[in-house]
Amino acid sequence: MTSIEFGDGEVLVDAAVIAKGLKLKAEAVQEMxxxxxxxxxxxxxxxEDAGCFRLTFFTDNRRFRLVVNExxxxxxxxxxxxxxxxxxxSARIPGR
Incomplete structure (x- = not known):
């Protein structure tokens, strides 16, 4: 798997990418x-942003956002x- 894949209405993101952005261990991401x-x-x-996606991940005190293309x-x-x-x-409101 590349770090981010799209298919069948799903977005698959490698746990290592999420972990790095949220300052966690990759092995903890799926369970969390x-x-x-x-x-x-x-x-x-x-x-003008057509073809791009904004993926945002939240924990209690962190927010990690990726903008990716198709x-x-x-x-x-x-x-x-x-x-x-x-x-x-307010940090959980889309677009902010």
Whole structure:
């Protein structure tokens, strides 16, 4: 698997990519997602952003965002760490 693949209405992201962005161990990612400790959001670009996707992953105090093209190539990475404070609800709003 390349780091990001699209198919059958699914987006598959390599756990190592998510782990690096959220500052976690790769082997913990799948279990944390099953337990709801990591949540995610996928947004499809429109207009001038057509053909791109924004994939965002959340923990209690971190947000990691990838912008990728249809081939799964990463165009942009952005991580925000809120330290000891919980993530503000506004950080979970799409487009922010």
């Amino acid at each position: 997602m099953r337990e709801g400790c990591i949540t995610s959001l996928c947004e499809r670009g429109t207009g 081939a799964g190539r990463i165009i942009q990475r952005l991580g925000v760490d809120f330290g000891d404070r919980p993530m503000p609800a």
